[in-house]
Amino acid sequence: MITVVGTGTGAPADLDLLAGAALVVGGRRHLDAAALPEGAERVVLGPLAPALDTVAEYVGKELPVVVLASGDPGFFGIVRALAERFGAGLLDVRPGVSSVATAFARIGLPWDDAVVVSAHGRELRTAVNVCRARPKVAVLTGPGAGPAELGAALPGDRVLVVASALGDPQRERVERVTAAEAAARDWGAAVSVVLCLDEARALGAVRTVAGVPGAPERWALQEDAFAHRDSMITKFEVRALALARLGPRLGDLVWDVGAGSGSVAVECARLGAAVVAVEKAADGVGRIRANARAHGVAVDVVHGAAPAALAGLADDPDAVFVGGGGRELPEVVAACARRARRTVVVAMAALDRVPAARAALTEAGLVCDGVLLQSSRLAPLPGDVTRLAATNPVFLLWGVRTPVSSEGVDQ
Numbered sequence: 281m282i283t284v285v286g287t288g289t290g291a292p293a294d295l296d297l298l299a300g301a302a303l304v305v306g307g308r309r310h311l312d313a314a315a316l317p318e319g320a321e322r323v324v325l326g327p328l329a330p331a332l333d334t335v336a337e338y339v340g341k342e343l344p345v346v347v348l349a350s351g352d353p354g355f356f357g358i359v360r361a362l363a364e365r366f367g368a369g370l371l372d373v374r375p376g377v378s379s380v381a382t383a384f385a386r387i388g389l390p391w392d393d394a395v396v397v398s399a400h401g402r403e404l405r406t407a408v409n410v411c412r413a414r415p416k417v418a419v420l421t422g423p424g425a426g427p428a429e430l431g432a433a434l435p436g437d438r439v440l441v442v443a444s445a446l447g448d449p450q451r452e453r454v455e456r457v458t459a460a461e462a463a464a465r466d467w468g469a470a471v472s473v474v475l476c477l478d479e480a481r482a483l484g485a486v487r488t489v490a491g492v493p494g495a496p497e498r499w500a501l502q503e504d505a506f507a508h509r510d511s512m513i514t515k516f517e518v519r520a521l522a523l524a525r526l527g528p529r530l531g532d533l534v535w536d537v538g539a540g541s542g543s544v545a546v547e548c549a550r551l552g553a554a555v556v557a558v559e560k561a562a563d564g565v566g567r568i569r570a571n572a573r574a575h576g577v578a579v580d581v582v583h584g585a586a587p588a589a590l591a592g593l594a595d596d597p598d599a600v601f602v603g604g605g606g607r608e609l610p611e612v613v614a615a616c617a618r619r620a621r622r623t624v625v626v627a628m629a630a631l632d633r634v635p636a637a638r639a640a641l642t643e644a645g646l647v648c649d650g651v652l653l654q655s656s657r658l659a660p661l662p663g664d665v666t667r668l669a670a671t672n673p674v675f676l677l678w679g680v681r682t683p684v685s686s687e688g689v690d691q
Contacts, residue, residue, distance in 0.1 A: 282335065282345045282362060286353045286376030287313075289447030289472070297374060298346055303338045305331055306348030314348060328358075332365050339366060351378035356398045356420055379472040380418045383443040386454045387475070393484040394418055394475075395492050395530070399425035405595065406531040408433040412554035413530065413578060415481035419474045427474050431462025433595070434476065435580060441475035442467060478578065492530060496550045499523060501543075506571045508541035509563070514603055517655045518627055518674050519544060525625045525678040526599040528553035535597045537586045537616060538604035542568030542579060548601075549577035556593060560585035587615035602626045610636040617644030617679055625678045634675050646679030 285297050287310055298304065304316050305323045316322060323334050338345050352375040353359045359373055384391040395414045399407040400422030407425070411417045411434055419430060427442045434440075440462045445451035451470060462474075500520035503513050514522070522544060528534050530552035536545035539557035545568060549555045557568050557579050565583045572579040582589055587608065600616040602609070605628050617624050617640055624646065626637050634650075641648045652675055656668035 282339065282347060282366060282371050284347045284349060284353050284359055284362065284371055284373045286349055286351055286357070286374060286378075289351060289377055289379055289382040300344055301346040302343035303335065303345045304348065305335060305345065307350070310348035310350070328361060332361065335362075336365070339370070351376050351380075351382075355380070356396075356400075379420075379443065379446050382446045383418065383441065383454065383473045383475055386443065386446075387441055387456075389416070389482060390484075391416070391418070392490040393487045393493075396420070397531075398422075399430075404429055404433070405533070408595070409531050409533045409554040411438065411476040412533075412580070413549065413552060415478035415578075416484060417476040419476060421471050421474055426471055427457075427462040427467045428465060429463075430474060430476070431457070431459040431464075434459040436460060437478065439477045439479050441477065443472045443475070444468075444470040446472040481576075493552070495552075499547055499551065501547065503543075505575075506541050506543045506546065507567050507574075508543070509567070513541045514543050514627060515655075515671055515674070517671070518653055518676060519547060521651070521653065521676055522601055522625050522627065523547055523551070525623060525676075526601060527623070528555075528599065532598040533595055535590075535593070535600040535616065537590070537600060537602045537612060539568055539581075540564055540603055542571050542581075544601045544603065545579045546571050546575050546577055549579050550575060553598075554578075554580075556580045556582060556597070558582045558584060558586055558589050558593075560589075586612045590615050590619070596621055598622045600624045605630050605633050609633050610640045613637050613640040614644060617641050617646055620646075620679075620681065623678055623680045625676065628675045628677070629672060631675070634677065637677055641677065641679030644679070646681050648677060648679045650675060650677035652676075 283297055301317055301320050303321045308324050311322055323331050325331055335345055349358050354373055355378050362371055380396055394416045395410055396418045397407045397410045398420040400420050404425040407419045431440055436459055438459050440457050442455050444453045500516045502516055528548035528551045532553040534548040534553045534555050536557045539545050539559045542557050545555045545557040559565050565581050568581050596619045598621045600620050602613055613626055638648050652673055654673045656670045658666050659669035661667050
């Protein structure tokens with residue numbers, strides 16, 4: 281049997297659980313704080329694989345093993361690795377209070393509607409994009425992905441709550457700082473968790489399902505769900521296919537370039553992505569912000585003309601939607617295609633723009649495909665009859681970056 285003990289936020293390990301253990305595995309601070317049984321072997325956790333191999337030796341001899349861990353070891357913890365290696369039936373897990381639960385308790389906020397993301401040993405950009413998209417996020421940090429790095433990548437309206445050494449009576453600190461203040465400090469190695477809050481929306485509504493919100497009930501909303509000018513809006517039929525090709529999801533960053541009313545930007549944000557909308561018209565900027573507020577989502581709006589405005593965007597997007605058109609369209613598409621990590625979708629009304637846009641996608645190394653969308657909507661006529669009213673045809677192109685294969689590459 282492997283007994284996994286979560287020590288909570290600084291709580292000492294239960295001595296009764298340690299009694300009789302032949303092997304005790306844990307971080308150095310956990311082992312130093314515990315009274316180990318006489319004769320028990322001690323393994324300090326560093327690289328996980330050698331520690332698991334040692335555990336396997338003791339399990340094979342049917343000797344009792346105790347693993348000490350922080351907080352709730354089943355929550356982004358060692359329980360996953362142990363269950364994969366030895367099977368869940370061999371584990372006796374005694375959870376403590378997680379750092380996430382403790383941090384929210386310290387500031388008096390419920391956290392059933394919080395999104396929890398780990399940046400420990402993982403790419404920081406996912407945590408950053410989740411923080412940009414959601415109003416209440418807990419980030420489990422790690423080397424190179426701490427409060428300073430997080431603050432440097434986030435917009436200025438976010439408040440960071442940095443919780444350090446939780447549960448330690450002498451060292452515990454819980455500090456509220458701006459993103460800029462977080463970026464300017466050296467936080468050391470004692471950080472337990474960082475909470476990222478949009479305080480205007482941090483309390484949230486009563487939830488039935490905890491954690492990551494589900495997909496919205498509907499997408500490709502009707503045009504009247506958005507404020508727009510003279511029907512200058514991506515029609516819902518086009519938007520539906522564009523969203524399918526963009527694939528926006530929590531943790532992604534999407535650009536909406538030439539955003540107009542921001543209907544695509546808002547829909548991507550409703551599906552969980554962090555979104556930057558680029559729009560050159562001042563009145564358009566106002567409409568995008570109003571539409572984002574009306575739908576309760578966060579959209580970062582940049583007032584400027586592409587492609588020049590794109591140079592000021594520090595983070596490369598996962599997906600880009602390019603709307604509208606004009607003589608600069610090929611240059612805009614090329615600039616987006618060079619930086620997109622996954623896909624670029626382009627909507628055009630003019631046939632003359634299609635070859636150049638397609639060339640811009642393919643020259644950037646994307647695999648290009650597309651369709652001409654022509655739809656007719658039901659429209660009432662006098663006498664309780666219905667006709668078909670044709671909408672303007674739209675060309676939709678998309679370019680997809682294929683994964684780089686390592687096959688055939690010399691090592």
